[in-house]
Amino acid sequence: MKLYFLRHGIAVEAEDWKGAESERPLTDKGRKQLDREGKALAALELELEVIITSPFARAKETAQIIAAALNMSEHIEENDRLADSFSAMALGEILKSYSKVKSLMLVGHEPSMSQVIGEIIGGGKIDLKKGGLACVEIPEPPLRKGELKWLVPPKLLAR
Numbered sequence: 001m002k003l004y005f006l007r008h009g010i011a012v013e014a015e016d017w018k019g020a021e022s023e024r025p026l027t028d029k030g031r032k033q034l035d036r037e038g039k040a041l042a043a044l045e046l047e048l049e050v051i052i053t054s055p056f057a058r059a060k061e062t063a064q065i066i067a068a069a070l071n072m073s074e075h076i077e078e079n080d081r082l083a084d085s086f087s088a089m090a091l092g093e094i095l096k097s098y099s100k101v102k103s104l105m106l107v108g109h110e111p112s113m114s115q116v117i118g119e120i121i122g123g124g125k126i127d128l129k130k131g132g133l134a135c136v137e138i139p140e141p142p143l144r145k146g147e148l149k150w151l152v153p154p155k156l157l158a159r
Helices: 028-044 057-069 088-096 112-120
Strands: 002-007 050-053 076-078 103-108 133-137 147-152
Touching: 002 057, 002 112, 028 057, 050 057, 057 076, 057 103, 088 112, 103 112, 112 133
Parallel strands: 002 103, 050 076, 050 103
Antiparallel strands: 002 133, 133 147
């Protein structure tokens, strides 16, 4: 199974946001960057079957922009496990529901996304930038150790 970890795009800074943290949105710059990334991802033909997103506004908006570019708007699902407490254990629970899927994307937040990637590849420090994408291949669920296939920074992906 291929797992694509996508960190949400550039969002309004927490100190500038007056509402609930879960409702903090993307900036215009973040949306434009994700539009470009969506075109690049479409060209890669990732063969995604589902996009699973954190319920937080900035992650949902990221998932919607990418899904639109990939003609996958009907294949977005929210999962609370991708919010604040995302972990390798939470990933394992998510994957139990997708054992027949060969390729999926997870849209979430830092620092948990990088920590989970590091843990499932057997260690190592990963730094997933806003809008960055990592591909990890695991033999098959339930979650075992995986292999980092690639990590693409947002500036390269959005070109």
